[in-house]
Structure formats: structure tokens, C-alpha cells
Amino acid sequence: MHPKKKLSRAGGAAISLASVTVFVFLWFLGGRLNLFSPLLLPPPGEICLTAAEMLTEGYRQLPLWYHVAVSVGRVFGAFIPAVLIGVPVGLAMGMFPVLQALVDPFVQFFRPLPKLALIPLVILWLGIGETSKIFLIFISAFLTILVGCAAAAGGTDQGRLRLGRALGATDRQLLRYIVFPGALPEIFTSVRLAVGVGWTTLIAAEMVAADTGIGWMVLNASSYMRTDIVMLGIILLGLTGYILDTIIVAVQRIVVPWDGKS
Amino acid sequence: MVSAAGTGGGRVVFDRVAHRFPGGNGESPTEAIADFSLEMEEGSFVCLLGPSGCGKSTILNLLAGFELPSVGRVLVGGRPVLRPGPDRGIVFQDANLLPWRNVLENITLGPELAGRPREETLAAARRFIRLTGLEGFERHAPYELSGGMRQRVALARAWITEPPILLMDEPFGALDAQTRLSMQELLLSIRQVTGATVFFVTHDVDEALFLADRVVIMTPRPGRIRQVLVSPFPRPRRYDRLILDPAFTELKHDILHAIRRPEYEI
Numbered sequence: 001m002h003p004k005k006k007l008s009r010a011g012g013a014a015i016s017l018a019s020v021t022v023f024v025f026l027w028f029l030g031g032r033l034n035l036f037s038p039l040l041l042p043p044p045g046e047i048c049l050t051a052a053e054m055l056t057e058g059y060r061q062l063p064l065w066y067h068v069a070v071s072v073g074r075v076f077g078a079f080i081p082a083v084l085i086g087v088p089v090g091l092a093m094g095m096f097p098v099l100q101a102l103v104d105p106f107v108q109f110f111r112p113l114p115k116l117a118l119i120p121l122v123i124l125w126l127g128i129g130e131t132s133k134i135f136l137i138f139i140s141a142f143l144t145i146l147v148g149c150a151a152a153a154g155g156t157d158q159g160r161l162r163l164g165r166a167l168g169a170t171d172r173q174l175l176r177y178i179v180f181p182g183a184l185p186e187i188f189t190s191v192r193l194a195v196g197v198g199w200t201t202l203i204a205a206e207m208v209a210a211d212t213g214i215g216w217m218v219l220n221a222s223s224y225m226r227t228d229i230v231m232l233g234i235i236l237l238g239l240t241g242y243i244l245d246t247i248i249v250a251v252q253r254i255v256v257p258w259d260g261k262s
Numbered sequence: 263m264v265s266a267a268g269t270g271g272g273r274v275v276f277d278r279v280a281h282r283f284p285g286g287n288g289e290s291p292t293e294a295i296a297d298f299s300l301e302m303e304e305g306s307f308v309c310l311l312g313p314s315g316c317g318k319s320t321i322l323n324l325l326a327g328f329e330l331p332s333v334g335r336v337l338v339g340g341r342p343v344l345r346p347g348p349d350r351g352i353v354f355q356d357a358n359l360l361p362w363r364n365v366l367e368n369i370t371l372g373p374e375l376a377g378r379p380r381e382e383t384l385a386a387a388r389r390f391i392r393l394t395g396l397e398g399f400e401r402h403a404p405y406e407l408s409g410g411m412r413q414r415v416a417l418a419r420a421w422i423t424e425p426p427i428l429l430m431d432e433p434f435g436a437l438d439a440q441t442r443l444s445m446q447e448l449l450l451s452i453r454q455v456t457g458a459t460v461f462f463v464t465h466d467v468d469e470a471l472f473l474a475d476r477v478v479i480m481t482p483r484p485g486r487i488r489q490v491l492v493s494p495f496p497r498p499r500r501y502d503r504l505i506l507d508p509a510f511t512e513l514k515h516d517i518l519h520a521i522r523r524p525e526y527e528i
Binding site: 184 | 360
């Protein structure tokens with residue numbers, strides 16, 4: 001192995017695929033050799049059977065895809081307003097230090113706060129319906145985007161700002177022509193992080209009186225010791241998150257083709 | 263587009279300007295330039311020459327309006343400079359192109375910000391693309407261009423609105439000798455067409471003598487004017503002829519001597 005030696009895309013993918021295959025095989029072998037209790041760690045075969053069963057019969061009278069769709073819907077319901085509000089407000093914070101100073105204490109207080117701690121208050125204020133669930137995810141995603149965009153706008157190259165001003169740009173034009181496009185790569189990074197954080201908060205959100213969703217399915221199955229369903233849920237959560245991230249990276253390549261090329 | 267040159271907007275006056283930067287952490291402020299007075303006639307070409315750190319760029323930033331002088335006044339067309347504006351085009355040392363815009367879009371940024379009609383802008387862009395030799399590169403992204411080509415784009419971008427004043431902050435300092443010479447020739451040939459006042463900062467003596475009507479030589483910090491030298495060379499100039507001229511060698515010698523002379527001899 002050579003540190004930092006470049007891999008071709010296909011070469012990297014082949015190595016990743018091999019590592020996952022070996023991992024699943026060891027897991028399978030461990031199950032066969034009874035190295036661990038199938039109740040605590042169900043082998044891959046059993047999870048496949050559970051998946052097949054759930055695909056035909058669903059979980060708690062609802063098809064599996066429905067639970068996935070509900071969870072993705074909640075995350076997007078929170079995520080879209082988080083982007084629409086977070087990006088412009090974050091950029092404005094980065095451009096105007098006064099605004100940043102006004103808002104920053106609240107942002108820095110709430111951002112590291114475990115969102116589980118907010119559940120009682122959110123239930124009291126917003127009830128136990130979808131609004132509470134979406135709000136919890138929104139808060140996490142919004143704060144992540146806000147901080148990322150503020151840093152991106154605040155880090156706008158001094159030379160570019162001077163160029164804009166010298167060409168007669170107004171503050172609004174600076175935002176549109178210089179700050180926003182220049183911040184796009186970092187905006188995408190913060191959106192990727194926000195999807196991750198939002199997806200993480202899903203479990204907290206689906207602890208609020210839910211009866212659908214992948215997060216809820218995992219919590220619900222655990223109380224019946226159905227570790228196979230718990231594992232299946234975890235795999236689905238991981239895969240969905242991975243797919244969402246891949247989609248954002250693909251969009252980023254189209255929107256910011258110049259990123260990383262100087 | 264009517265050129266603003268010829269309406270008095272290209273006349274520059276530095277009136278006993280001094281500038282200091284606040285010192286950080288209780289240190290005393292840094293005096294960047296002191297007692298700097300200079301008048302530039304409309305359409306003149308002045309090179310500001312001095313060792314690095316002598317405040318050359320500070321003077322250019324004051325004229326650009328990026329900073330306001332601590333003492334004294336900077337006047338453009340008789341009015342004090344309070345902020346940057348499109349009447350003073352700027353070319354930076356780094357071409358500073360926007361990577362998300364192609365060559366044409368970078369060149370047309372100024373007129374676009376000013377809300378000029380698209381047809382008029384494109385016609386002007388075509389003209390300056392031709393003058394700077396960028397035909398065929400209109401759709402290229404900045405990262406596909408060499409350093410010299412990028413600086414051509416920066417030149418066209420600064421010049422497309424035909425500002426009465428052009429500020430250049432060591433624009434060719436990062437280029438190789440060959441490219442630098444062709445850019446200097448390009449600058450002189452475009453200037454013959456547009457007739458703007460040019461304020462050009464450099465530390466290259468040959469460059470200053472080749473380009474300028476007057477060479478302003480600075481002292482080390484705090485920057486003051488040590489000497490103002492009027493160039494005796496008629497235009498149009500050719501670099502290959504210029505360097506054979508004994509007067510050129512003599513002037514270059516004098517300038518190098520003036521730059522190296524220690525402060526206490528003034």
C-alpha cells in the first residue's frame with residue numbers, strides 16, 4: 001500500500017465491494033459456527049428471510065416500502081424548509097457580522113444540544129402529530145446548514161469582494177454574483193451534513209408517538225426482541241442515507257463542475 | 263458606449279496623503295505611507311516603483327477606494343474618493359477570475375452589474391476579446407487557461423466599460439518573462455485605443471521604463487516619494503529597441519541607485 005496513491009474509480013469500487021463481501025461472509029460464517037447467539041446477532045441469511053417476509057406481508061399491517069417512504073418524507077419535509085431558510089440566512093450572517101453576533105449565541109447553544117432533550121417541550125408545544133416530528137428534524141438540519149453557510153459566506157475571498165465592489169456591485173449583487181456562487185461548494189457540503197444529521201434525528205422524531213416509519217419500526221421491534229427486524233431497519237436506514245448522499249453528490253457535480261479546479 | 267475619458271474624470275490628485283494601519287495587540291500603529299502628493303493628468307501613464315513593503319499597494323488601494331486615507335485627500339475628477347466604483351477599473355496581480363463563469367461571462371461582469379443592454383455589452387465584449395487576442399476562448403472556463411491568458415481576460419474585464427482610470431497592481435508580476443513582455447505590449451496597444459489614465463504598481467525597473475510617462479520612485483516604509491522621473495522615450499515604444507538605447511541604461515542605473523540609497527541620505 002502506498003499512502004495517497006490515486007486509485008481509479010473502478011479500482012476503488014472493486015476494493016470496497018470486496019471488503020463488504022468479506023465482512024458479510026465472516027458474519028455468515030460466525031452464525032454457521034454458532035459463535036454468537038442468533039437472538040443477539042441474527043446471521044445475514046435470517047435477515048434476508050425477514051426482509052422477504054416483510055416485503056410480502058409488511059410490518060404491522062403496512063408494507064415495508066411505506067415505512068421507508070414515510071421516513072424519507074419526514075426528513076424531506078424538514079429538510080426542504082431547512083435549506084430554503086438556512087441558506088439565505090446563513091449567507092447573510094456570513095456577510096453581516098452584526099447579524100451573526102445577534103444570532104450566533106442561540107445557534108451555538110442549540111446546535112450541540114441532543115434533540116432528544118427537546119422532545120417533551122416539542123410535544124407540549126406542537127402536539128404529537130407530524131409537525132413535532134418534522135420540527136425536530138428541521139431544527140437539526142437547519143442549524144447545520146446555517147453554520148455551514150455562514151462560514152462559507154464569511155470566508156469569501158477578499159479579492160473577489162474587492163473585484164465586485166470595484167465593478168460597482170451593490171450588496172445584493174455581491175450576494176448574487178460573488179458570495180452565493182463562491183459559497184456553493186461549501187453549501188453543498190453543509191447540505192450533505194444536514195441530510196446526515198436530519199436522518200440521525202429521525203429516530204428521535206419517531207420516538208414521538210409514531211406508528212409508521214423505519215425509525216419507529218426499529219424501536220418497536222426491539223421491544224419484542226425481534227433483533228432481525230431491528231437489524232433490517234438499521235440496514236435500511238444506512239442504505240437510504242447512503243443513497244440520499246449519493247444523489248446530492250451527483251447534483252453537486254452538475255451544479256459546481258468547477259469545484260476543486262483552480 | 264461613450265468613453266468617459268476626456269471629461270476630466272481621469273484626473274487624479276493625491277493631496278498630502280498619509281496612511282497608517284492600526285497595530286494589533288496594543289502594538290503601535292504601522293505607518294504605511296507618509297506625505298504622499300502626486301498629480302496625474304488625464305490620459306497619463308504613471309508607474310509606481312519601489313521595494314516590496316513600501317506601501318505601493320496601499321496607495322493603489324486608496325485610489326481604488328478600498329481604504330480611506332488617515333490623513334489628506336485622494337481626488338478623482340476633482341471629487342474625493344470615498345468608495346470603490348466602476349470609474350476606476352482594476353487589474354490585480356492574481357487574475358481573480360470567477361471560476362463559475364466562462365471567459366465571456368467574466369469579461370461582461372461589469373456591464374451586467376451596471377444593467378447595460380445585452381446587445382451593447384456583447385458588442386463591446388467582442389471588441390475587447392479581439393483586442394486582447396482571446397478569440398476562440400469565449401466559452402472556456404478559467405481553469406482551462408494559462409496564467410497569461412487569464413490576465414488577458416482580467417484586462418478585458420477591467421477595460422470593457424472603458425473606465426477613465428485603470429489601476430494595475432503588479433498585474434504581470436507572476437508571469438514568465440516572455441509572457442510578461444507580450445502583455446506589456448498588449449497593454450500599450452490597447453491604451454492607444456482607449457486613452458485611459460493608467461496607475462501601474464510594479465517593482466520591475468525595466469517594466470516601469472518601458473510603460474510609463476512618469477516613474478514615481480518610493481522609499482521603504484513609511485513610503486514617501488523619493489524621486490519622480492519623466493520618461494524621455496517617445497511612443498510608440500519597442501522593447502527590443504529601448505534596451506539598446508544608452509539613455510535607457512543610464513536611467514535604469516539611476517533608478518536602481520535611487521532605490522538602493524539608504525533612507526538617511528534623503
